Amino acid sequence: MAITDISHRKRFLAQGNVYLPHIVVIEKIIEETSGVRTFHINFKDDKLREEFTFESGQFGEYSVFGVGEAPFCISSSPTRRDHFEFAIQQVGKVTNALHRLGVGAEIGFRGPYGNGFPLDLLEGKNLVFVGGGIGLAPLRSLIWNVLDNRDKYQRIDIIYGARSPSDLCFRYDLDAWDKDKAVNMVITVDKGDESWSGRVGLVPHVLEQVAPAADNAVAIVCGPPIMIRFTFPVLVKLGFTPEQMLTTLEKRMKCGIGKCGRCNIGNLYVCRDGPVFTYAQINSFISSEY
Amino acid sequence: MDSKKVNKKDIGKLLSQWSKEFTVFVPSKENGVAMMAGWDGTDTSFLDWYRNTVIPPKEHFLPPMEEMFRFQKDKGSYQLEQPASDGQKQLIFAIRPCDANALAILDMTFKDAYEDPYYLSRRKNKLLVGLGCINPYDSCFCTSLGSSPSDVANVDLMLTDIGDEFLIEGITDAGKELIARTSGLEETTEADDARAKEVKEASYHKVTRRIDTGDIGSKLLSCFEDEDYWGKVAAKCISCGICTLLCPTCYCFDISDELVKQQGTRFRCWDSCAFPIYTKMPMENPREEKWRRVRQKVCHKYEFYPMNFGVIACTGCGRCIRLCPVNWDISQTLNSLPAKT
Amino acid sequence: MKDMEQKLRNEAKTLLEQGQVDYMVGFEPGSLKFTTTPLITRDKNDVERLVINPFMANNLANFLTELKGRIGIVAKGCDSRSIASLIQDNKVAREDVVILGIPCPGIIDLSKVEKLIGKDRDELEDIIREGDKVVITAGGKRSEFPVNEVLFDNCLGCELPTPQEYDILLGEPASPVIDRSASQASIEQLKGITPQQRWDFWKDEFSRCIRCYACRNVCPACFCQRCFVEETEPQWLMPVPRWQDNLMFQVIRNIHVAGRCTDCGECERVCPVNIPLRSLTKEMYDIVSELFHFKAGMDKDAAPLMTHYEQEEAEDCIR
Numbered sequence: 001m002a003i004t005d006i007s008h009r010k011r012f013l014a015q016g017n018v019y020l021p022h023i024v025v026i027e028k029i030i031e032e033t034s035g036v037r038t039f040h041i042n043f044k045d046d047k048l049r050e051e052f053t054f055e056s057g058q059f060g061e062y063s064v065f066g067v068g069e070a071p072f073c074i075s076s077s078p079t080r081r082d083h084f085e086f087a088i089q090q091v092g093k094v095t096n097a098l099h100r101l102g103v104g105a106e107i108g109f110r111g112p113y114g115n116g117f118p119l120d121l122l123e124g125k126n127l128v129f130v131g132g133g134i135g136l137a138p139l140r141s142l143i144w145n146v147l148d149n150r151d152k153y154q155r156i157d158i159i160y161g162a163r164s165p166s167d168l169c170f171r172y173d174l175d176a177w178d179k180d181k182a183v184n185m186v187i188t189v190d191k192g193d194e195s196w197s198g199r200v201g202l203v204p205h206v207l208e209q210v211a212p213a214a215d216n217a218v219a220i221v222c223g224p225p226i227m228i229r230f231t232f233p234v235l236v237k238l239g240f241t242p243e244q245m246l247t248t249l250e251k252r253m254k255c256g257i258g259k260c261g262r263c264n265i266g267n268l269y270v271c272r273d274g275p276v277f278t279y280a281q282i283n284s285f286i287s288s289e290y
Numbered sequence: 291m292d293s294k295k296v297n298k299k300d301i302g303k304l305l306s307q308w309s310k311e312f313t314v315f316v317p318s319k320e321n322g323v324a325m326m327a328g329w330d331g332t333d334t335s336f337l338d339w340y341r342n343t344v345i346p347p348k349e350h351f352l353p354p355m356e357e358m359f360r361f362q363k364d365k366g367s368y369q370l371e372q373p374a375s376d377g378q379k380q381l382i383f384a385i386r387p388c389d390a391n392a393l394a395i396l397d398m399t400f401k402d403a404y405e406d407p408y409y410l411s412r413r414k415n416k417l418l419v420g421l422g423c424i425n426p427y428d429s430c431f432c433t434s435l436g437s438s439p440s441d442v443a444n445v446d447l448m449l450t451d452i453g454d455e456f457l458i459e460g461i462t463d464a465g466k467e468l469i470a471r472t473s474g475l476e477e478t479t480e481a482d483d484a485r486a487k488e489v490k491e492a493s494y495h496k497v498t499r500r501i502d503t504g505d506i507g508s509k510l511l512s513c514f515e516d517e518d519y520w521g522k523v524a525a526k527c528i529s530c531g532i533c534t535l536l537c538p539t540c541y542c543f544d545i546s547d548e549l550v551k552q553q554g555t556r557f558r559c560w561d562s563c564a565f566p567i568y569t570k571m572p573m574e575n576p577r578e579e580k581w582r583r584v585r586q587k588v589c590h591k592y593e594f595y596p597m598n599f600g601v602i603a604c605t606g607c608g609r610c611i612r613l614c615p616v617n618w619d620i621s622q623t624l625n626s627l628p629a630k631t
Numbered sequence: 632m633k634d635m636e637q638k639l640r641n642e643a644k645t646l647l648e649q650g651q652v653d654y655m656v657g658f659e660p661g662s663l664k665f666t667t668t669p670l671i672t673r674d675k676n677d678v679e680r681l682v683i684n685p686f687m688a689n690n691l692a693n694f695l696t697e698l699k700g701r702i703g704i705v706a707k708g709c710d711s712r713s714i715a716s717l718i719q720d721n722k723v724a725r726e727d728v729v730i731l732g733i734p735c736p737g738i739i740d741l742s743k744v745e746k747l748i749g750k751d752r753d754e755l756e757d758i759i760r761e762g763d764k765v766v767i768t769a770g771g772k773r774s775e776f777p778v779n780e781v782l783f784d785n786c787l788g789c790e791l792p793t794p795q796e797y798d799i800l801l802g803e804p805a806s807p808v809i810d811r812s813a814s815q816a817s818i819e820q821l822k823g824i825t826p827q828q829r830w831d832f833w834k835d836e837f838s839r840c841i842r843c844y845a846c847r848n849v850c851p852a853c854f855c856q857r858c859f860v861e862e863t864e865p866q867w868l869m870p871v872p873r874w875q876d877n878l879m880f881q882v883i884r885n886i887h888v889a890g891r892c893t894d895c896g897e898c899e900r901v902c903p904v905n906i907p908l909r910s911l912t913k914e915m916y917d918i919v920s921e922l923f924h925f926k927a928g929m930d931k932d933a934a935p936l937m938t939h940y941e942q943e944e945a946e947d948c949i950r
Binding site (some may be wrong): 259 | 366367372511548558572577
């Protein structure tokens with residue numbers, strides 16, 4: 001596989017330096033679960049606020065100056081541009097620092113980076129979204145993108161699960177999609193609690209039960225690696241070909257632009273040639289290190 | 291080939307002349323460690339001992355650490371300040387062909403897609419004066435990678451040692467122009483030119499270490515999943531960073547922030563795929579095991595980089611072999627890859 | 632040394648053949664002149680490559696904390712102390728190692744040879760140890776030197792040339808070449824200058840450090856799964872190679888290995904930028920010896936220094 005041509009991607013450079021972040025301000029913080037927060041942010045610079053755009057599936061490098069920088073996908077849709085969003089789980093130095101910030105705090109943003117979901121592949125198709133935990137974040141950008149252009153797409157199934165009811169993220173979205181008659185929303189948890197009256201079951205199992213048709217369909221999967229590993233075989237069983245399955249991969253990243261070397265899978269860089277890949281591409285990866 | 295020559299005794303005068311226009315870097319030793327450092331204005335004793343540096347000239351383009359930008363915190367607001375561009379013209383004297391070729395390999399990454407302003411501005415302001423090798427190390431293997439001790443592919447000027455004198459060839463326009471405005475150079479005779487040709491041919495054959503690079507990419511592809519093989523290959527590696535940090539074609543870097551009271555800096559510094567935490571994520575590390583990291587290093591240079599840019603990311607300088615604490619030898623590994631299945 | 636070599640190969644083969652060990656760890660000829668490289672193998676046919684020569688610089692005990700199973704390991708005196716120290720630390724069980732001890736008369740420091748002759752290692756024809764002399768052939772010319780001019784500094788101060796802890800001893804006990812003043816010269820020199828001069832000296836030296844961590848990785852006493860420099864919360868040191876962070880890394884590393892460092896000298900040998908690390912480690916070694924009358928790895932059954940307290944211990948170190 002030769003290296004991908006990315007010359008067409010939009011760039012928003014600060015002072016001509018790809019490594020220099022723009023200043024963005026936190027406008028709203030939503031506590032999704034006890035360790036997961038969504039941040040609504042906006043550029044401090046008016047012109048950039050107007051011009052900035054991105055594709056669903058792309059990510060940014062967010063800085064807490066003095067602490068560090070980390071990559072997170074943009075979880076809002078490019079069809080809704082009054083602000084943009086990202087969602088994070090508290091797992092390390094930068095995410096801990098972000099969780100300590102309040103509304104009005106300034107952070108850095110570089111991006112958008114990565115390849116985004118191929119909308120042309122999805123148009124006119126039935127879409128099956130399969131998400132787990134915070135893996136819904138990149139999917140959510142695409143889901144709202146699709147719903148905002150509803151007539152371009154056919155049937156929509158969303159299968160989403162979390163470890164427990166308290167781990168369900170983006171409940172406001174889940175409610176909205178549940179109420180949407182043009183969407184089949186299926187919510188599940190690995191393990192219920194006293195208040196839970198909904199489905200219980202691991203996402204791959206629930207997917208098998210729901211059994212969406214593979215004909216003229218594309219599946220977009222995102223969640224913890226173990227969920228993805230068990231979901232792909234189910235989709236294959238349901239008749240999806242490897243070209244009909246998309247996912248977005250995660251790696252430790254620093255530069256986000258394919259230079260620092262660390263996010264590679266074989267000759268491809270997840271930040272530059274991904275993070276969105278089809279299952280067919282994953283199968284042809286030189287390396288099993290993903 | 292309208293070349294010139296300069297007597298070795300007059301190198302000091304030559305460097306002095308060039309020092310008026312450039313900051314000149316020459317081979318220097320610091321506690322016995324050879325590296326390219328600013329010329330002190332008089333010392334040319336490096337002509338006696340210089341073979342190649344320990345720290346490759348890449349340190350002047352991609353330094354071990356550099357400030358990417360500074361930030362000032364003012365009640366929760368941040369002001370970012372880019373470092374002032376150096377702008378100064380610099381001349382690296384006596385760079386070896388392997389190290390110059392390495393820079394061309396690094397260029398491919400730093401120019402690709404998003405241009406790296408730090409590396410490229412340093413690259414723009416430098417003139418490379420190459421010096422052909424007449425005494426390669428037993429660890430050198432440039433001739434296996436399509437190069438030679440007298441390769442002029444990526445230098446502006448090339449010097450060839452013809453005895454008491456250096457023959458000087460202008461290679462690029464910048465190099466030819468520099469020669470044109472340099473005084474004190476003599477015309478070469480036919481004997482000089484013949485001698486230079488002789489020296490270049492002889493030095494080619496002095497490189498004794500060889501790797502068979504034929505089909506190396508697909509050989510590596512076919513044994514990629516062979517955990518047993520890579521386990522044996524990696525057994526004695528101690529995962530220090532020496533082979534990668536001191537490799538002229540390695541470029542992996544880390545980015546880290548420091549904030550002291552209200553002022554901070556974002557640094558970029560050398561990193562290595564040999565380090566265990568290089569790929570570590572909060573929940574998993576795809577290269578926890580040492581054999582995966584050793585495999586990554588070999589395959590990145592000899593398989594992945596050629597797939598992306600069409601060139602092997604190695605110039606045969608041999609530093610990795612010379613300086614490895616346990617004498618892990620990439621040429622041995624590459625020459626004994628299991629046969630394709 | 633040749634009959635020691637043959638005995639080693641025979642013993643190693645037997646150990647592997649009879650399944651007494653899972654791995655054999657020893658020295659084989661390196662790919663460069665006058666170099667050995669570690670041989671780590673499960674294959675009994677590989678034992679023919681094992682050698683014993685004056686260039687066996689590596690401390691093979693380093694591999695014990697990484698290999699699983701029973702290990703047959705070749706050890707010089709200092710290496711056997713490292714093994715004993717690992718046993719003291721409960722990192723290695725005595726019954727899991729079969730120690731093939733080599734009585735060691737000292738290892739030749741190639742950088743000293745290079746300085747004496749004025750040529751690089753690959754330009755020399757031969758280096759041969761003949762008792763208390765070393766004969767170096769370069770450019771057809773033979774030169775003779777007293778061997779203490781070419782041995783490693785730590786070899787000149789060797790406290791245990793012949794392993795005390797072993798399963799098989801491959802030769803007669805060796806008499807070391809002792810030149811304690813030469814061995815301590817660099818440490819004494821630093822003690823003789825003012826603190827400001829010392830500070831400037833180390834600031835200078837550590838400006839060259841590139842944070843390759845070879846000194847840490849080659850050290851048998853550094854076996855932490857996650858080294859303190861790799862922690863991000865809190866960030867003890869910046870990963871940036873500034874002299875301040877570099878110096879602090881080495882100082883803290885020295886404190887962490889105090890009481891477990893056996894002065895094998897590997898840290899200094901492997902440093903690619905010639906930082907005189909032994910001037911720090913040996914001083915710590917001497918401090919530990921003076922204050923606590925303790926030397927690492929001399930007694931595998933002794934409690935490790937930092938987990939042990941004697942009533943009679945010096946207290947003037949507590950200020």
